[in-house]
Amino acid sequence: xxxxxxxxxxxxxxxxxxxxxxxxxxxxxxxxxxxxxxxxxxxxxxxxxxxxxxxxxxxxxxxxxxxxxxxxxxxxxxxxxxxxxxxxxxxxxxxxxxxxxxxxxxxxxxxxxxxxxxxxxxxxxxxxxxxxxxxxxxxxxxxxxxxxxxxxxxxxxxxxxxxxxxxxxxxxxxxxxxxxxxxxxxxxxxxxxxxxxxxxxxxxxxxxxxxxxxxxxxxxxxxxxxxxxxxxxxxxxxxxxxxxxxxxxxxxxxxxxxxxxxxxxxxxxxxxx
Numbered sequence: 712x713x714x715x716x717x718x719x720x721x722x723x724x725x726x727x728x729x730x731x732x733x734x735x736x737x738x739x740x741x742x743x744x745x746x747x748x749x750x751x752x753x754x755x756x757x758x759x760x761x762x763x764x765x766x767x768x769x770x771x772x773x774x775x776x777x778x779x780x781x782x783x784x785x786x787x788x789x790x791x792x793x794x795x796x797x798x799x800x801x802x803x804x805x806x807x808x809x810x811x812x813x814x815x816x817x818x819x820x821x822x823x824x825x826x827x828x829x830x831x832x833x834x835x836x837x838x839x840x841x842x843x844x845x846x847x848x849x850x851x852x853x854x855x856x857x858x859x860x861x862x863x864x865x866x867x868x869x870x871x872x873x874x875x876x877x878x879x880x881x882x883x884x885x886x887x888x889x890x891x892x893x894x895x896x897x898x899x900x901x902x903x904x905x906x907x908x909x910x911x912x913x914x915x916x917x918x919x920x921x922x923x924x925x926x927x928x929x930x931x932x933x934x935x936x937x938x939x940x941x942x943x944x945x946x947x948x949x950x951x952x953x954x955x956x957x958x959x960x961x962x963x964x965x966x967x968x969x970x971x972x973x974x975x976x977x978x979x980x981x982x983x984x
Contacts, residue, residue, distance in 0.1 A: 719809040719837045720884045724919040730936045730983040731759040735945030737780035738763050739789030745959040752973040757980030760809035765794045767815050771843055776946040791822055795834040802835035813840045828855040838862035838884045846878050869908045879915030888912050888922045909938040929982035936983050944979055951975050
C-alpha cells in the first residue's frame, strides 16, 4: 500500500518552535536561468519556503517593483508552463525547500482548474497563492488542490475583521496575513495596530501564520517574528534583483550577482534568530 507523501509546507510547520523565512521572487526576472540560481541561493541564505510569482499583465495586488519584474519576465514570454517546468527542474536538482506559486485567478481559469492543480502537484510544487480568489468562491479550486495534495493559501487582511474567523477556520498550509492595505511594496513603517491584528488572526486559526506585504528590513523582520510563524519579504528582494539585472544576465557576472542578493537575504533571515 502506497502512502501519500506529507506536503512540504505541513512538514515545515510541524515544528513551530522556529520562525521561518519566505522570500518572494518573480519567475523569469530577469531570465529563467537566473531564477533557477536565485532560488538555490535564497535557500542557501536561509529561506525555508519560496513564493514564486508567475508574471501577469494585470497584477492587482502588486506594487510598482513587482509590476516591473512581471513586465521584464513577460518580455521573455514567461508563462505558467515555464513556472511549472522551473519547479520540476528545481526538484530534479535536489531542492527540498517548500515551493509555492503566486498567480491570479484568470490565468488559472484559462489553464483549467483541474489541469492546473494536477500539473502543480506533478511539478513538485506544494501550494499556490491566488490573491484575487475570494474565500467564498474558492470551493472548486480548494477541492481540486486537496485531491492533488497541495494547498490553496488563504489571505487575510486588516480590513477583514468580520471575516477573520471564517478565513482562519478554512485555512490550510499557512495563513498569509497581509500586513498593510493596498498593494505590495517595501515600506519604511509598519501599521501601529499590526501586532493586534496578528494576535486576532492567531486566535482564529490552527494554521501557521505568515506575515507579508511591506516588510523590507532586518529590523521589521525582528519586530514581527514573535507575532507570526513566518515572515514573507518580496519587493525588497525583487528590488535587489532589479539592481543587478544586467549582471544576472551575463554568465561572467551572474554568480557574483546572486552572491550579493544572497548576502542581502541572509541579513533578513539572520534577524529571525
